Amino acid sequence: MSGESEPFRAAGNGPDTKATFTALLENSAEELYESAPCGYLSTLMDGTIAKVNATLLSWLGLERDDVVGRMRFSDLLTMGGRIYHETHFAPLLRMQGELRGIALEMRAFDGNRLPVLVSSVIKHGDGGEPLLIRTTVFDATDRRSYEEELLRRRREAERARTEAEQARQQAEAERARLREVLTTLQRALLPDTLPEVPGMEAAAYYHTASPFRLGGDFYDLFSLDDTRWAFFLGDVSGKGPEAATLTSQARYALRAAGLHSPDPATPLATLNTVLLERYADNGDPRYCTALFGILEPGGGGVRVRLAFGGHPPALVLRADGTCEQLFTPGGMLVGVLPSAHFATVETTLAPGDTLLLYTDGLTEARTGSGAETMYGEEGLLSFASEHAPPPPTASSAP
Amino acid sequence: MNTLNVTCRDTTAGPVLDVTGSLDYNHSASLRQEVRLLSLDPGQCLVIDLAGLDFCDSSGISALLAARQHVLAAGADIVLDSVPANTMRIMTMVGLHKVFTLRPAAS
Numbered sequence: 001m002s003g004e005s006e007p008f009r010a011a012g013n014g015p016d017t018k019a020t021f022t023a024l025l026e027n028s029a030e031e032l033y034e035s036a037p038c039g040y041l042s043t044l045m046d047g048t049i050a051k052v053n054a055t056l057l058s059w060l061g062l063e064r065d066d067v068v069g070r071m072r073f074s075d076l077l078t079m080g081g082r083i084y085h086e087t088h089f090a091p092l093l094r095m096q097g098e099l100r101g102i103a104l105e106m107r108a109f110d111g112n113r114l115p116v117l118v119s120s121v122i123k124h125g126d127g128g129e130p131l132l133i134r135t136t137v138f139d140a141t142d143r144r145s146y147e148e149e150l151l152r153r154r155r156e157a158e159r160a161r162t163e164a165e166q167a168r169q170q171a172e173a174e175r176a177r178l179r180e181v182l183t184t185l186q187r188a189l190l191p192d193t194l195p196e197v198p199g200m201e202a203a204a205y206y207h208t209a210s211p212f213r214l215g216g217d218f219y220d221l222f223s224l225d226d227t228r229w230a231f232f233l234g235d236v237s238g239k240g241p242e243a244a245t246l247t248s249q250a251r252y253a254l255r256a257a258g259l260h261s262p263d264p265a266t267p268l269a270t271l272n273t274v275l276l277e278r279y280a281d282n283g284d285p286r287y288c289t290a291l292f293g294i295l296e297p298g299g300g301g302v303r304v305r306l307a308f309g310g311h312p313p314a315l316v317l318r319a320d321g322t323c324e325q326l327f328t329p330g331g332m333l334v335g336v337l338p339s340a341h342f343a344t345v346e347t348t349l350a351p352g353d354t355l356l357l358y359t360d361g362l363t364e365a366r367t368g369s370g371a372e373t374m375y376g377e378e379g380l381l382s383f384a385s386e387h388a389p390p391p392p393t394a395s396s397a398p
Numbered sequence: 399m400n401t402l403n404v405t406c407r408d409t410t411a412g413p414v415l416d417v418t419g420s421l422d423y424n425h426s427a428s429l430r431q432e433v434r435l436l437s438l439d440p441g442q443c444l445v446i447d448l449a450g451l452d453f454c455d456s457s458g459i460s461a462l463l464a465a466r467q468h469v470l471a472a473g474a475d476i477v478l479d480s481v482p483a484n485t486m487r488i489m490t491m492v493g494l495h496k497v498f499t500l501r502p503a504a505s
Contacts, residue, residue: 235456237456237457237459237460238456238457238460285460285463285464285467286460287460287463289456289492310491310492310493310494311492312491329490329491330493331492331493332492332493332494332496332497333459333492333493333494336463336493336494336497337496337497340493341493360455360456
């Protein structure tokens with residue numbers, strides 16, 4: 001204790017301390033009552049104020065003579081405080097004999113409101129009969145503003161949270177709208193349904209890597225005249241909206257050109273010219289792989305002539321369970337060289353045979369990370385061999 | 399994760415780009431970028447060395463075709479060197495062996 005400072009030493013228990021206390025402290029209980037840091041008042045059981053201390057009078061800006069014997073406790077309250085006092089405070093007090101820390105609002109002479117915390121206790125006579133009510137009043141202005149500040153902070157935090165939640169919902173809604181637009185656009189690039197080809201069954205399976213990556217794949221199947229049908233399948237370079245533009249150009253170019261040519265290689269040559277005219281010399285070459293086929297039913301089977309433009313081999317799943325690649329080398333990517341050559345190959349489909357076409361999205365699909373996990377042509381060929389001969393709808397690779 | 403690394407060195411015959419890693423959808427743009435920065439004189443030859451290439455998809459082929467276009471516009475020539483067997487097979491399948499001078503990887 002020897003290291004402590006002077007004021008602390010005065011608070012010790014030495015004989016000097018008592019003298020200091022005596023000099024400092026109230027020597028009269030009356031002075032303590034009048035000047036205490038809280039308000040005191042005593043009322044009769046009907047609320048008439050019998051005694052009030054100077055502290056409370058000064059808070060309210062009232063004179064003692066105007067209050068004592070003239071006003072009731074409830075007269076010191078605001079209208080709201082008065083109602084609460086009549087309906088809750090007074091009945092509870094009569095019932096319990098005491099109440100502690102009730103928040104009420106007092107009204108000063110100048111009209112200002114004074115938030116207070118009120119505690120009251122009933123003093124009983126020797127026979128147990130209630131005599132008067134003793135009340136202490138604490139100024140709760142600071143406490144009220146502290147609570148209001150807390151409340152304001154909480155409301156701000158809640159508003160910030162609400163705004164963040166609204167922003168998140170909006171972003172989600174926009175994402176959903178974008179997905180919807182892309183899906184609609186995607187459908188515009190592909191036929192809704194494949195037409196019925198007499199004696200044959202056709203099915204298509206289309207899957208994009210992500211709803212936000214428009215696929216660059218396109219296909220179609222349509223009749224050339226009463227006896228012949230044409231089909232094509234292609235894959236444009238790149239993905240996204242630019243690829244989609246190219247996809248729709250390719251699809252309509254092939255379809256228009258296909259109607260006027262007996263040779264399946266001619267539509268690919270037309271598309272080649274279209275792509276070179278549109279995209280050559282702008283530093284961003286666009287090309288596609290495509291195959292174009294013509295179906296000619298007759299003699300118990302279907303003659304298939306297939307032209308290749310840089311496209312992976314087609315597969316023929318024979319009715320006897322064998323599986324073979326239908327391909328001819330030398331078919332150039334479409335849109336690269338003005339003098340491109342497109343090779344044609346021919347086969348006949350017998351009853352029960354299946355012709356399977358795919359884009360390199362299938363053989364380039366990765367089943368893990370790294371080149372060695374590519375699905376690959378070998379993977380597709382062995383899958384197809386295991387499944388030949390199936391109906392067309394069952395031949396969608398995983 | 400797959401990566402792509404493209405480095406450039408100069409020889410008397412022209413620039414050589416060493417390509418290591420994957421020429422796929424996520425990485426082909428950096429090859430295009432590298433090629434755009436090259437300035438070639440007429441008669442020079444750009445060699446793209448693919449010895450370190452372990453994957454090439456259609457976007458990789460696009461990047462190589464863009465390189466070819468850039469080179470031809472400058473009056474120069476392009477050679478793909480040390481082409482891995484599987485990439486060589488794809489190039490041949492899509493007819494690009496008629497478009498590029500391809501040198502297979504030493505086996």
